[in-house]
Amino acid sequence: MALRAGDHSQAAMNGLKEKVLTLDTMNPCVKRVEYAVRGPIVLRALELEQELRQGVKKPFTEVIRANIGDAHAMGQKPITFLRQVLALCVHPDLLNSPDFPEDAKRRAESILKSCGGHSLGAYSVSSGIQLIREDVARYIQGRDGGIPADPNNIFLSTGASDAIVTVLKLLVAGEGRTRTGVLIPIPQYPLYSAALAELNVVQVDYYLDEERTWALDVAELRRALLKAREHCCPRALCIINPGNPTGQVQTRECIEAVIRFAFEERLFLMADEVYQDNVYAEGSQFHSFKKVLMEMGPPYAVQQELASFHSVSKGYMGECGFRGGYVEVVNLDAAVQQQMQKLMSVRLCPPLPGQVLLHTVVSPPAPSDPSFTQFQAERRAVLAELAAKAKLTEQVFNEAPGIHCNPVQGAMYSFPRIELPPRAVQRAQELGVAPDMFFCLSLLEETGICVVPGSGFGQREGTYHFRMTILPAVEKLRPLLEKLSQFHAKFTREYS
């Protein structure tokens, strides 16, 4: 251990040294990462909240965070059954309490039996508790009209984001023209662009067709693919259905066409289906990629590689804070699947409370269970309110001149196009910000409404949008939408 005297004195006398880690020496891929949903506009919203608390006068009394799909933060109450089961698992003394229904207790007991030492404090196997993976498989099978799901193909995760990044990691390879490219929709949920930037994978944009309710067109996929092949090696295609931020629900025909395209072009399919319970529009229905793929039969059903993602953060439960989710892989090469398992094992296991909530979501109370009636009532109330808010949002925005809002068929967001006067665009350019960022920042400063500019999700050049959640309580939502529309009108006048 002995250090010779004088070894370090020279260094110590030299005065200030440069840091090891600076913007110039840090990971350049990390520097390229952007994540608009929690970007500069949200940091400004935080500051404004602090200023309000300190008594600074503002033209509004509260900041409304319509930037992120965080249902509980907007006042949605947890589903009682979910929390009862989890509380029992966390503190098993409660199993003796008369205040908990028998079915919740049975659930908690069976989960605890599957845990090391009968405690949520033990690690689970890295892919998640076996019992819960079996529940997920049964859920998928039920959802997909009896098409079987194999618990060994299901990996629980720390929210869907974790699973998405894990699958993307497997795909990283090559350099220069052989570097992996991944096709993602534009507009997209910025987890994708952020993860691709971090992993140094080429982002290949395909555009959704705003004029046709953000439809996905195979001709556009092909255009994007052929162009990308000039400079990289596209190997995967990401689909978000129902769409985030765009809210469209894909038709069965569309999904079939996408699967055929992926099969022909040898693309690994990644289906982000975290909003599968959030479908509101009449005539819209959720079709899982897994079901459509299997129903298409061979060669698709037996060869096309697919990963499908789900989460406890959205749906009717909105339990974002628990970070629970899963991925089901289909037709994955067995050796690659082993590698995926190994990779996940390095992080030990997904958080157990999220696994427990996932269990309750994929196997909710049955009609004969004591908790059934309350559970159904709570679930239906949330979904009915979301449907009403989706409709209201579309309505109010489309009454406003210069705002064009596609139907919110599913998910939790509207993504209206806004007209911005040339002088506003010019002013934004002078300030060095995107024009819709300029609009959203102005909106925030003047009204306290926090929405995310379309430039954070991607959009056709020269068009401007913002993403706003439909989550604010229904009595708040109408005035909010009207306030926003009025602000847009005022902003337009100001810069005309």
Add this chain to the structure above:
Amino acid sequence: MALRAGDHSQAAMNGLKEKVLTLDTMNPCVKRVEYAVRGPIVLRALELEQELRQGVKKPFTEVIRANIGDAHAMGQKPITFLRQVLALCVHPDLLNSPDFPEDAKRRAESILKSCGGHSLGAYSVSSGIQLIREDVARYIQGRDGGIPADPNNIFLSTGASDAIVTVLKLLVAGEGRTRTGVLIPIPQYPLYSAALAELNVVQVDYYLDEERTWALDVAELRRALLKAREHCCPRALCIINPGNPTGQVQTRECIEAVIRFAFEERLFLMADEVYQDNVYAEGSQFHSFKKVLMEMGPPYAVQQELASFHSVSKGYMGECGFRGGYVEVVNLDAAVQQQMQKLMSVRLCPPLPGQVLLHTVVSPPAPSDPSFTQFQAERRAVLAELAAKAKLTEQVFNEAPGIHCNPVQGAMYSFPRIELPPRAVQRAQELGVAPDMFFCLSLLEETGICVVPGSGFGQREGTYHFRMTILPAVEKLRPLLEKLSQFHAKFTREYS
């Protein structure tokens, strides 16, 4: 959406296509990842458990998982206060229950007030709930004799692993001779080698001195550094204190010397201090790198970059399944710290239940609180038992010929050196496995005891070790240690 007929028929007729993702085309860095703690030996243990359940006859009746630091799985009971606070947060109806102490209720109420919508189901800010980061700062300040900690330098995480990987990610840069290298101890906790492999960073080994209770020697650090500089750019130095798998507790002098070395050589310091509450040996004491760094004064205290990691998975609480932890960064470049914050925001937030447990760990009941007496009794009982088991392990192993075990001064593992007869080494080579893997697999097959071979952690060539946790219940541990020692004697005879 229309797909021209015939577009895909050709492809569909071609019959079997190669998968997009195969071992040949997948991420080569992921392929290189190894994680012994959950590696082949653990997969075999799982199989054996299944065989036992199916009634297959074995020379043992249960598999004993001494491979991983998972206290609850080995029968340790959760600390009551921790689980009470968490249950109240999960299911706030319980705030009306007379069965919970007032101080647990107060805690839960203050945490819920800091959550969006007063629910654990809301996302927190990406660095974790502000209130809890303030608690962590106060805890650090108390631990470090009043040296202040800034909540803005504290980032909560999904277990310590998550935070460690995040910091390593920042350091990735360069190619060829400028590629980042990171110094890690050998033996090491294999999260480090796994993360470096995945990130394509050069692993630079420095050896701990087994003859001097796994001491860290600056001369050895220098040797490793100079050699590494011939082929890469070493930029960070990882220290695990108390040691995993080696159980040593570093002296204050050693830590000072390491800090001077890092400062001179411009290395970013990463201090893995997750076992800071697990110090058992008389005369051993935990010194945090932060405290020593600050007490060394300028230039070290104001310039040396340091990240220190902690977790709720170890200590007296052992709450691994909740995946809670934090990193404190010191002297980080402000712009880099912003980049780190941004990177973390992509994963939204660490799981809230882990954040809650961290809160209770860093601010346990005060002497005047109703829960104090029980909390203290439970905490002390766990730590006293661990200390006894550390002592017992060292004793029993050192009585066995051919097994040499350093004192388990801290952490949760023994890492004894075992002599293996040349014929056993030769037999292992014939089978294509490391000799200590051969020993551990034979041990598992014959006794049901699951320990991890030293080759999974790294060791000096020609030496053989295994890591075994000290966690089995005390009444089980002695027979277990004796059984293992006897097996080693038998194995040695067999191959002599």
